[in-house]
Amino acid sequence: MSGHVIAFCGGVGGAKLAAGLARVLPSEDLTIVVNTGDDFVHLGLHISPDIDTVVYTLAGLSDRERGWGLARETWNFMASLRQLGAEAWFQLGDQDLAMHVERTRRLAAGETLSEVTAALSAALGLQAAITPMSDDPVRTIVRTAAGDLAFQQYFVAEQCRPIAEGVRFAGAAEASPSPGLRAALGRSDLAAVIICPSNPYLSIDPILAVPGVRAALKAVDAPIVAVSPIVGGRALKGPAAKLMTELGVTPGVAAVAEHYAGVLDGLVIDRADADAAPVLRGMGLQALATDAVMVSDDDRARLAGEVLAFALSLEGGSRLHRRAS
Amino acid sequence: MSGHVIAFCGGVGGAKLAAGLARVLPSEDLTIVVNTGDDFVHLGLHISPDIDTVVYTLAGLSDRERGWGLARETWNFMASLRQLGAEAWFQLGDQDLAMHVERTRRLAAGETLSEVTAALSAALGLQAAITPMSDDPVRTIVRTAAGDLAFQQYFVAEQCRPIAEGVRFAGAAEASPSPGLRAALGRSDLAAVIICPSNPYLSIDPILAVPGVRAALKAVDAPIVAVSPIVGGRALKGPAAKLMTELGVTPGVAAVAEHYAGVLDGLVIDRADADAAPVLRGMGLQALATDAVMVSDDDRARLAGEVLAFALSLEGGSRLHRRAS
Numbered sequence: 001m002s003g004h005v006i007a008f009c010g011g012v013g014g015a016k017l018a019a020g021l022a023r024v025l026p027s028e029d030l031t032i033v034v035n036t037g038d039d040f041v042h043l044g045l046h047i048s049p050d051i052d053t054v055v056y057t058l059a060g061l062s063d064r065e066r067g068w069g070l071a072r073e074t075w076n077f078m079a080s081l082r083q084l085g086a087e088a089w090f091q092l093g094d095q096d097l098a099m100h101v102e103r104t105r106r107l108a109a110g111e112t113l114s115e116v117t118a119a120l121s122a123a124l125g126l127q128a129a130i131t132p133m134s135d136d137p138v139r140t141i142v143r144t145a146a147g148d149l150a151f152q153q154y155f156v157a158e159q160c161r162p163i164a165e166g167v168r169f170a171g172a173a174e175a176s177p178s179p180g181l182r183a184a185l186g187r188s189d190l191a192a193v194i195i196c197p198s199n200p201y202l203s204i205d206p207i208l209a210v211p212g213v214r215a216a217l218k219a220v221d222a223p224i225v226a227v228s229p230i231v232g233g234r235a236l237k238g239p240a241a242k243l244m245t246e247l248g249v250t251p252g253v254a255a256v257a258e259h260y261a262g263v264l265d266g267l268v269i270d271r272a273d274a275d276a277a278p279v280l281r282g283m284g285l286q287a288l289a290t291d292a293v294m295v296s297d298d299d300r301a302r303l304a305g306e307v308l309a310f311a312l313s314l315e316g317g318s319r320l321h322r323r324a325s
Numbered sequence: 326m327s328g329h330v331i332a333f334c335g336g337v338g339g340a341k342l343a344a345g346l347a348r349v350l351p352s353e354d355l356t357i358v359v360n361t362g363d364d365f366v367h368l369g370l371h372i373s374p375d376i377d378t379v380v381y382t383l384a385g386l387s388d389r390e391r392g393w394g395l396a397r398e399t400w401n402f403m404a405s406l407r408q409l410g411a412e413a414w415f416q417l418g419d420q421d422l423a424m425h426v427e428r429t430r431r432l433a434a435g436e437t438l439s440e441v442t443a444a445l446s447a448a449l450g451l452q453a454a455i456t457p458m459s460d461d462p463v464r465t466i467v468r469t470a471a472g473d474l475a476f477q478q479y480f481v482a483e484q485c486r487p488i489a490e491g492v493r494f495a496g497a498a499e500a501s502p503s504p505g506l507r508a509a510l511g512r513s514d515l516a517a518v519i520i521c522p523s524n525p526y527l528s529i530d531p532i533l534a535v536p537g538v539r540a541a542l543k544a545v546d547a548p549i550v551a552v553s554p555i556v557g558g559r560a561l562k563g564p565a566a567k568l569m570t571e572l573g574v575t576p577g578v579a580a581v582a583e584h585y586a587g588v589l590d591g592l593v594i595d596r597a598d599a600d601a602a603p604v605l606r607g608m609g610l611q612a613l614a615t616d617a618v619m620v621s622d623d624d625r626a627r628l629a630g631e632v633l634a635f636a637l638s639l640e641g642g643s644r645l646h647r648r649a650s
Contacts, residue, residue, distance in 0.1 A: 080423035094419040098405035123410040
């Protein structure tokens with residue numbers, strides 16, 4: 001293929017496909033746009049969980065067993081922190097800490113989150129452009145019966161137990177797309193936009209909530225394809241299915257398609273959901289049913305290749321639908 | 326004995342005697358006043374090396390082989406920091422980091438360094454009052470042929486290699502003694518002030534440079550006794566002897582006595598320097614020659630007991646000399 005590809009992604013699941021895309025595309029042809037709605041300041045440190053997950057995953061440093069953080073991590077900082085009676089609900093590994101400390105230092109020195117992310121991912125040998133969705137603070141807030149919860153409070157401290165009533169993105173209205181996102185969306189050679197299999201409500205919606213992003217997606221000629229994070233009615237990881245149920249939506253690929261209505265040209269689903277393809281087509285979407293569960297590195301690259309081929313096959317396809325909505 | 330004891334101290338050597346004093350005195354009878362001239366902000370973290378050394382030493386957590394930091398420390402944060410290309414000249418252990426992160430968080434939340442120090446030392450089970458000399462920033466600057474060097478730049482990055490021409494304490498003129506130091510100096514039951522075997526120029530002078538401290542020492546009735554950090558013309562640890570030579574002073578107990586002129590009633594020296602006792606007496610000081618090199622915990626407690634007994638024996642002694650100078 002020729003042309004530039006944009007990937008929108010959140011944490012673990014999205015990062016796997018982003019890593020696959022980074023393996024099959026020349027680095028100059030890929031911009032990975034990462035959710036920063038999960039970012040927060042903890043113990044004075046600026047923590048960007050999704051950026052770190054993407055960076056660690058692409059660098060081959062992430063822990064595949066645990067599903068987050070670094071492989072061969074140690075936890076002596078946490079043990080000492082607990083001894084001091086300090087807040088210890090958020091796990092910070094000894095190696096991982098270096099990322100947070102250096103990011104915080106650079107931000108305090110006046111660098112933007114985009115600049116910090118570029119510098120730190122380059123230091124780890126990454127060539128793909130990884131950019132935060134915005135350099136401005138956007139904070140995901142989950143509205144629950146027990147009140148508003150900051151994302152990490154909901155996700156880590158409360159382990160997604162509170163019943164969600166809605167999600168909002170504090171600061172989004174005042175945020176601008178990052179320079180990397182803006183530049184990628186404006187490229188004349190844009191070939192595809194891939195929405196990785198991340199939580200639509202918690203990981204992709206924050207990106208779409210940045211002013212100008214939805215409008216830019218409607219305006220681009222390139223096909224826009226998502227990979228469903230829901231397989232067989234369940235989330236591959238995380239609280240997506242639980243959240244959908246609480247928000248009154250039946251978890252499934254149709255609900256994912258409905259959620260992205262007006263944005264997508266096509267949806268990649270797992271073979272387990274192949275019988276939903278007609279429903280998706282009825283919604284004006286092209287569908288590709290394949291093995292959408294990534295276990296190995298080869299799975300990631302294989303799925304990335306299939307998603308790209310699918311996207312390119314849609315060129316000039318259902319854009320009318322998207323534009324009209 | 327009855328009455329309150331104040332100990333002035335810096336890092337490793339001083340902390341050993343402070344630990345001995347903490348072992349032989351009821352906790353309510355001891356205030357340990359620690360140099361903060363070595364404090365600095367590194368990677369955005371507020372680091373108080375001497376306070377940490379004192380806290381770790383009293384808590385029995387310090388590494389005796391290495392001579393600084395925590396025992397059974399790990400260094401995975403540093404390895405990761407180097408991988409990120411970040412500043413890595415100052416060693417921060419994984420466990421030690423918790424202290425810096427939590428201190429920085431508390432300071433940013435508005436606590437004073439005194440409050441932070443009290444909270445963190447209490448969390449480690451310490452009962453003795455450990456107080457910074459001041460809650461205001463005082464920064465030791467070493468004037469060298471190569472220009473002014475911030476203390477950690479001189480001490481760690483340059484490993485004391487530059488030839489020193491002088492030492493100054495930036496911010497000292499605007500600093501106030503910490504509440505703990507002020508309260509201790511004002512106690513009517515003050516029984517002794519002990520200057521621990523720390524570097525007179527780099528660890529004790531910053532404390533004496535805090536406005537009001539020298540005047541308060543002249544005004545107190547209690548005897549003031551120092552323990553020489555120089556034994557047999559050499560520093561037990563660190564750059565004291567090198568620094569004295571560079572400043573034109575012959576390293577020795579007489580030079581220590583001269584340096585503290587007008588402050589001391591007595592000086593505790595090692596048996597190796599016993600023949601200097603007459604010279605000290607000629608300077609108006611009482612001298613105690615004993616085993617001043619502390620290796621074991623018992624050495625610390627034994628020396629602490631001897632120093633206290635010596636100080637109390639001087640009550641009403643050479644105060645005239647001190648006041649007159």
